[in-house]
Amino acid sequence: xxxxxxxxxxxxxxxxxxxxxxxxxxxxxxxxxxxxxxxxxxxxxxxxxxxxxxxxxxxxxxxxxxxxxxxxxxxxxxxxxxxxxxxxxxxxxxxxxxxxxxxxxxxxxxxxxxxxxxxxxxxxxxxxxxxxxxxxxxxxxxxxxxxxxxxxxxxxxxxxxxxxxxxxxxxxxxxxxxxxxxxxxxxxxxxxxxxxxxxxxxxxxxxxxxxxxxxxxxxxxxxxxxxxxxxxxxxxxxxxxxxxxxxxxxxxxxxxxxxxxxxxxxxxxxxxxxxxxxxxxxxxxxxxxxxxxxxxx
Numbered sequence: 408x409x410x411x412x413x414x415x416x417x418x419x420x421x422x423x424x425x426x427x428x429x430x431x432x433x434x435x436x437x438x439x440x441x442x443x444x445x446x447x448x449x450x451x452x453x454x455x456x457x458x459x460x461x462x463x464x465x466x467x468x469x470x471x472x473x474x475x476x477x478x479x480x481x482x483x484x485x486x487x488x489x490x491x492x493x494x495x496x497x498x499x500x501x502x503x504x505x506x507x508x509x510x511x512x513x514x515x516x517x518x519x520x521x522x523x524x525x526x527x528x529x530x531x532x533x534x535x536x537x538x539x540x541x542x543x544x545x546x547x548x549x550x551x552x553x554x555x556x557x558x559x560x561x562x563x564x565x566x567x568x569x570x571x572x573x574x575x576x577x578x579x580x581x582x583x584x585x586x587x588x589x590x591x592x593x594x595x596x597x598x599x600x601x602x603x604x605x606x607x608x609x610x611x612x613x614x615x616x617x618x619x620x621x622x623x624x625x626x627x628x629x630x631x632x633x634x635x636x637x638x639x640x641x642x643x644x645x646x647x648x649x650x651x652x653x654x655x656x657x658x659x660x661x662x663x664x665x666x667x668x669x670x671x672x673x674x675x676x677x678x679x680x681x682x683x684x685x686x687x688x689x690x691x692x693x694x695x696x697x698x699x700x701x702x703x704x
Contacts, residue, residue, distance in 0.1 A: 413701065414465040415693025416452055416505065417518055418472040420493055420545060423448060424690040425455045427465060431529045431684065431691055435463065445499045456508040467512045467701035469693030470505055471521030478516065478563055486515055492584070512704040514696035520557040520564070521692020522644075522682070523550030528695045530683030531642045539638040540682065542645035542689075543625060547591040553636050567591040571627035577620055594624040596647060613653040621647065622654055626661040629679065633662070633670050640673075644682040655681060 410429035417424045420442060427436040436459070440451045459465055475491060477484045486502025506513045516524075523532065523540035532538035532552075540550035547567035551558050558564050568589045581587045582597030592598045599608065602617050611617060629641055648654050659679040663672060672678050682688040 411698075411701065412463060412465045413467045413469065413694055413697035414456060414459055415469040415471070415521075415690065415697055416456075417521065417689050417693055418442065418448075418470070418501070419518060419689070420473050423452060425452060426690050426694055427459050427463065428691070428694050430694070431525075431687065437690065442493075444495050445501075449499075449501070449504050453504055453508055456505060460509040465509065465511065465697075467514070467697040467704070468506065468509065469514045469516075469521065469696030469698075469700065470502060471516055471518045471689075471693040471696060472501060474517050474563060475565070476501070476515075476517060476563065478559065512697075512700040514693070514700035516557055516696060517548070517550065517563050518689060518692065519548035519550035520552070521550070521696050522688040523552050523557070523642075523692075524699070525684055525688050525691040525695040526642055526682055527552060528698070529691065530688065531680050532640060535639045537636065537638045539632050539636065539641045540688070541625070541628065541641060541643045543594055543621070543643065543647040544645035545596040547595045547625075547628070547645075549628070549632070551632070551636055551638070553638075558636070566628060566631065567595070569628055569631055571624055571631075574620060574623050579617070579620065590624045590628045594621040594647070599647065608650070613651075618651065618654060621651075622657045622661060625654075626658055626665060629658060629662045630665045633666060633672065637670070640678060640680060642680050642682045642688075644685075644688060648681075655679065 415426045423440040425438045428434045475489045477487045488496050488499045502515050526532040527538050536555040538552045542548045549564050549566040551564040570589050579602035581592030582601050583589050583592030
């Protein structure tokens with residue numbers, strides 16, 4: 408029996424990844440497109456989808472994007488990238504031109520929610536309905552799945568902008584233009600660049616005070632996740648943690664000390680983990696989304 412082909416597009420701030428697959432072990436085609444002006448990028452993405460639709464038709468499409476994005480189907484700007492700081496992209500109609508290529512079920516969500524859904528289907532979150540995926544890279548994003556669904560409300564999860572207490576004596580500048588003390592401003596790449604004051608990240612020792620700040624901010628984020636949504640596991644990925652392997656082992660002990668027994672964090676296996684899908688968690692996110700959309704169609 409032939410496996411069903413689905414298409415997925417992960418839109419990031421610097422590049423987009425287009426994937427045609429039947430699953431993580433069945434990637435049939437995967438291509439990168441630089442994230443340039445919206446009209447240029449969307450033209451390149453629709454050209455790839457059109458080629459696939461004509462030569463190797465896909466049964467569903469997933470689109471996972473950087474944000475903020477409008478996820479309210481009743482909104483006139485549903486499918487738009489909204490007030491992003493990325494030049495040229497605010498109020499870009501993203502979904503309609505991509506969905507118009509083929510008349511198939513379509514799923515639309517944030518890139519981090521997509522990665523969380525991929526990890527739940529094939530990776531570190533298998534068998535769980537409540538799971539969180541944190542990426543610490545240029546920014547900090549959280550994919551938060553509760554009762555099997557991404558959270559909704561006023562908008563999608565933006566826990567990277569959770570404001571947290573600074574470490575005593577931390578006067579290093581924030582990288583966030585909105586908040587002086589949010590997780591993204593203190594742990595994301597922009598905050599790191601400002602805190603390093605011209606030093607090269609690769610030259611920093613593992614015990615540099617910059618990493619204390621990052622570990623503290625991310626631990627505070629995990630504490631907030633535990634006492635609000637209660638995910639059964641938290642995976643942390645992204646470029647900062649990928650290039651600094653000394654960071655991840657610090658988070659779970661600090662989290663347990665911070666929670667101080669108030670919430671029974673599972674201890675039969677690691678609670679804070681690396682994404683099992685590695686660098687493919689993001690690109691496989693829209694594939695997982697497309698498969699869910701197809702099943703629900």
